[in-house]
Amino acid sequence: MNGPAFDHDDEALKALVRDGLAARDRALPPPRFARAWPGDRRPRAGAWRPALGGGLALTAIAAVAWMLLARPGGESTTPEDLRAATELAHELSSPDYWRVPTDDFLAFAAPPLAADLPLPEGFHVSLEESLL
Amino acid sequence: MRHNPLIDQRELEGLHEQCFSWALTCVRGRRAEAEDVLQMAYLAIVEGEARFGGQSSLRTWLFSVIRNLAGSRWRRARRSLEGLARIAAFAPHAEPFVTPAMPAENARVLDALRALPKRQHEVLDLVFYRDLSIAEAADVLGVSLGTARMHYERGKAALRARLADMGPAA
Numbered sequence: 599m600n601g602p603a604f605d606h607d608d609e610a611l612k613a614l615v616r617d618g619l620a621a622r623d624r625a626l627p628p629p630r631f632a633r634a635w636p637g638d639r640r641p642r643a644g645a646w647r648p649a650l651g652g653g654l655a656l657t658a659i660a661a662v663a664w665m666l667l668a669r670p671g672g673e674s675t676t677p678e679d680l681r682a683a684t685e686l687a688h689e690l691s692s693p694d695y696w697r698v699p700t701d702d703f704l705a706f707a708a709p710p711l712a713a714d715l716p717l718p719e720g721f722h723v724s725l726e727e728s729l730l
Numbered sequence: 731m732r733h734n735p736l737i738d739q740r741e742l743e744g745l746h747e748q749c750f751s752w753a754l755t756c757v758r759g760r761r762a763e764a765e766d767v768l769q770m771a772y773l774a775i776v777e778g779e780a781r782f783g784g785q786s787s788l789r790t791w792l793f794s795v796i797r798n799l800a801g802s803r804w805r806r807a808r809r810s811l812e813g814l815a816r817i818a819a820f821a822p823h824a825e826p827f828v829t830p831a832m833p834a835e836n837a838r839v840l841d842a843l844r845a846l847p848k849r850q851h852e853v854l855d856l857v858f859y860r861d862l863s864i865a866e867a868a869d870v871l872g873v874s875l876g877t878a879r880m881h882y883e884r885g886k887a888a889l890r891a892r893l894a895d896m897g898p899a900a
Contacts, residue, residue, distance in 0.1 A: 611886060614893070615858040618839030619751070621832050626761050628750035631743045634765065636773040 733778025737788065742772070745789055748860065752793050755855045756800035758844065767800045774799065786869050790862070793870040797852070842892040850885030853878055 628634075731737050750768055757763035771792070774780040780795045782788060832840075843851050849871060856867040868878035 607890075608886065611889060612858040614835075614839045615843065615854055615889075618836045618843065619755075619855060619859045621836035622754065622759065622840055623747075623751045625832060626754060626759070626764075628747050628768075629765055631746040634746070634750075634769050634772060635739075636769060636776055 731776065734775055734780075734782050736782050736784050737775060741788060742775070742792075745792060748789065749792055749796060752855075752860070753796050753800065755852060756797050759840075763800075763803075767796060767803060770799050770803070771796050786866070790866050790869050793856070793860075794872065797870060798872075838893070838896055842889055842896060845892055846885055846888055847881075849873075849881045850888060853881045854885045854889065857882060 731739065746768075749771070750764060753764035753767045753771075754761070757767060771780070774795065775782075782791050843854065846854070852871060853864070853867050856862040856870060857864060862870070864878050864882055865875050867882070868875045871878060871881075873881075
């Protein structure tokens with residue numbers, strides 16, 4: 599009903615297009631239906647994403663492990679380092695360490711300001727005057 | 731099929747070759763992309779994301795599903811860096827649309843088709859190669875009959891002009 603009416607030129611063009619696309623389809627045959635049919639499989643379009651995510655996670659874990667277990671300078675941990683680290687850990691965990699002199703700061707009162715602030719002329723105007 | 735009771739898997743299998751060919755057209759001849767798009771279309775059918783209501787022929791409906799998925803996939807890819815790299819890698823000059831073993835005349839026609847605007851290319855493919863009516867092509871493309879007819883006429887004229895510019899096959 600709505601089909602195109604092909605004239606002679608159209609028929610020639612149509613034959614060219616058909617031959618061209620048929621040649622393309624011969625050159626690029628379809629995969630077997632069973633291979634394309636999903637079944638329980640997911641499309642392979644996003645198959646790289648879990649692999650990429652896994653790779654990034656492993657890289658992050660390796661980086662954190664390297665930072666924790668090996669020093670950036672590549673030197674091994676000496677007994678002095680260990681002792682210093684232990685002392686530091688002890689100081690940081692002591693309740694006194696966090697008792698900063700907050701009370702002194704709170705008790706501090708700034709002295710009153712002694713300077714006279716200059717007042718502009720006519721600053722003292724009553725509310726009634728300001729409305730007039 | 732649970733989500734698409736009107737579709738018979740054997741019927742789909744019978745249309746598989748045509749669907750792959752149409753997917754190739756939708757992704758401008760990139761085989762791996764066409765396989766992915768077709769697989770996504772089948773998955774959408776199995777999982778009920780695409781539902782066939784029987785208003786059109788199964789073939790027309792399948793073609794429109796494939797075209798929509800190819801379009802959305804391309805739009806998504808275009809938004810991502812990966813997509814930018816792909817676009818650069820598969821710019822028109824780099825499309826593996828024409829193989830060395832292909833006769834020169836066929837290669838010339840495919841080159842000329844590829845150079846057409848997408849909708850003109852698609853409507854000529856549907857009408858000339860797959861024997862769809864212009865109304866069916868309009869359904870597949872998701873446009874009005876008048877728009878499809880306009881793309882068809884302009885596509886024919888543009889293809890003739892391009893083939894004339896290219897001269898006879900060597």
